[in-house]
Amino acid sequence: MPNTILILIVLALGVIGFVLGRQRAMASAGGNSRNLHSLPSYYGYNVACATTLPAMGLLILWLLVQPLIINSSVSGLVSDQASEEGASLDLIMSDVRRVADGLDTAVETGVLTEEEVEALDAEQDDIRDLLAGVGFALGSDVTPSTLEAAKSYRAMNEVGDTWKSVFVIATALTGLLVSWRMTNKDFRARNVVEQGVLAILIFAASIAILTTLGIVLSLIFNTMEFFRLYPASEFFFGLSWNPSFSGRGGGSELGILPLLWGTLYISLIALIVAVPIGLFAAIYLSEYASKPVRSVAKPLLEVLAGIPTIVYGLFALLTVGPLLVEVFGQKGFLGVDWMSGGTAVMTAGLVMGIMLIPFVSSLSDDIINAVPQSMRDGSLGLGATHSETVRQVILPAALPGIVGAILLAASRAIGETMIVVLGAGAAARLSMNPFEAMTTVTAKIVSQLTGDSDFSSPEALVAFALGITLFVITLGLNIFALYIVRKYREQYE
Amino acid sequence: MTDTTVTPVSAKPAKSILEIDARTKKRNAAEKRFKAYGIAAICVGLFFLVALLWAIxxxxxxxxxxxxxTLDVELLEEKLDKTGERDIEAIKKVSTFGYKPLIQNALVDATEGMETEIEDKNLAKLLSDSAAAQIRDYVIANPDQIGETVEFTVLASSRVDGYLKGRVTREDLARDKNLSPDHLDLIDQMVEDGSVERIFNWAFITGADASEKRPESAGIGVSMIGSFFMMLVVLILALPIGVAASIYLEEFAPQNRFTDLIEVNISNLAAVPSIVFGILGLAVFIQFAHLPQSAPIVGGLTLTLMTLPTIVISTRASLKAVPPSIRDAALGVGASKMQTVFHHVLPLAMPGILTGTIIGLAQALGETAPLLLIGMVGFIASNYPEGVASGFLDPNSAMPAQIYEWAKRADPAYYERAWGGIIVLLVFLLTMNIIAIILRRRFERRW
Structure with a gap:
């Protein structure tokens, strides 16, 4: 039974439960809702919740666990073949799943009957041809053990699906019956329902924890896998990045240092652009600007923050890059021949700086506004000019907060992807020249993982090691920055 | 005190305070400079904004x-249906290659009387490769028209289009084997003649992506649908979960370790780089759960996790803005805590929540990096999904991923598409933000 129909059945039972529960409560109160402990609808909700929630929970659990069990028992069938051919178990398993899917489709479209599937023989029938006929292209011919595994995969799935439907519906019915029996006029239905709602709220709030857990676990497991194939010391201290694309493993140099250097260099240029502009803009807006100017200029600057990064990426690749080449390139305006291609550290850094301006300016604006007015008044009263007040009183007082804002901007710059993918180039280099193409951690995560669904080679798995490095760096920066900002805020509250 | 009475004769006369001395002048100049730096910073920022918009x-x-x-094509019977029986299967057997001679004849007719040195067989280079397919589709749909002369409006090739838009010049074509300057002379004459014209390109907004060689027929419509389904997933999941989480944290959560843990997690997730969410989506939804790659549902799930912190933060702010007196009044007349929240606080906070959700959605709509990892690029989104289920589950692209894909193809004609795609994307973002602003203006209450 398809899951959608199963879900619909459970929901329908829930609706029936609502009606029945409400009826039973009203009947037990003699038709007068004043005799009830709770409002009548709460009795209905109680039965409906007891019907649907455990059943849905069971369904989700089943959907998670069943593939795991079936996978492990089927991979037992093909593990001999895997060790014989030296192919990875993952690859064979994905073949098995594909063949099984193909057989399913063949049965659905009526090309084969169930009996014919049972009678299929890899030695005699051309299964690859057969499945290609129903739209499933296979990479290689089907071996007998794969076919056997696919057949038992299908059989187990079928058994599992049947039991799933039975159990889920049984759970729903049991819930309905039990809660319906419990319903009478003294039953504290509202309290029970509210407990249930609270449980749902808590679950929703824990999704944040689950997400973090998911990120950390998926990064750690794949990174450990990577370090089994590639030495960790060479990854962290290797000076060259040179993945081989031809064969599996071997010959790849996967040192993170050139990537980290590119990331930090580009972020540095971005901050050199964004911090002075953002900071001066914030000072002017909060200290000098009249109300109308502020109400126009501030939102306009913040538009820059709302533009998607892909737009900045394209801007870097097609507008800023060629422009910089015209100025610094061989036949350029300055005639200096520093730059040979449009994609360079300078291009990406400059555009990323533009993106960060509103980020720095609105954070600093908040922080400068949080400096108490009495400090300004004191300084102005002593005869300081406005700018002296800003430089010698307000900025020192706001400094920790501004440092925090800059750190947040830095973490944003380090994690930025699209601008560097399009604007910074693809070559990993350890160089000081800002007009050369370099690449970053994020850009390499993208290039190592796109278009490749096989995660067994170190060239693909390295992306997870890069990801965890990126995650740790940005997380550290963020926590440090938030700590500074918070500490500073407390000072004046 | 005595100093003032006994003024030494040698001392200079006291200066008037109206007269500005050198130091004050310097200080005032510094003041002016400082202010000018501020104005300059804002002007530079606004200049960048204008430059960006101008480029777009x-x-x-x-x-x-x-x-x-516009061509009058004679659908010759001996080419398209040799038997003359109008058997649809036989007509379908004629591939687009079989339609090439018809197009060539039509072009020869259309250019009759014009001065050109192009050989007849090279005339077809003026047209897009899709022209033959377009005529073939028409013939299969209307087999009774075979033998007649029918007027078709077909796409010109991307270089002809580029020439009329000023993107391609005669110098560019000197090294180009697809089109020669002679073709351009012919195009000039055809424009005068009226058979070649530039019209508004609906196909770009509604159409599907095309293969690398046919930029003239690529459109953003299918990936727009992909984006739409993704946003639907985000809305269906992120809004209820985000609101439920914020209600718990703002109204019910006790002060304990668990609550602290959730709060720290949410504020950290808000700052995690988006590409890390892509890695999460890849590892959990594709590697572990075996959901189909490139499917909008995977993109939607990934973006949901990314958008949740934004929605939670804005929802909490709007829940906080509802004054405690409302809660006290509801509790005072006997409502339970849960009834207070759901019947009174939540409706009052709704405009703020919706505003925050729309802004979160807008952010998710423009996000590209996670989509690259779950396989929404390198894929030609050539067909509309057939139904709602296939809309969620079949491979598709999304607007920003499509733009990235076009930006990677080296043809300048695709760069133009990428910029055009950005305009479409920004129009959507602008609309969403305007709706959010209107919502806030109309419904937000000040207490």
């Missing part, structure tokens, strides 16, 4: 017009 508009607007050629 200037490069993107040509994508909204396209060059079409």
């Amino acid at each position: 508009i200037q490069n993107g607007t040509p994508a909204f017009t396209q060059t079409y050629v």
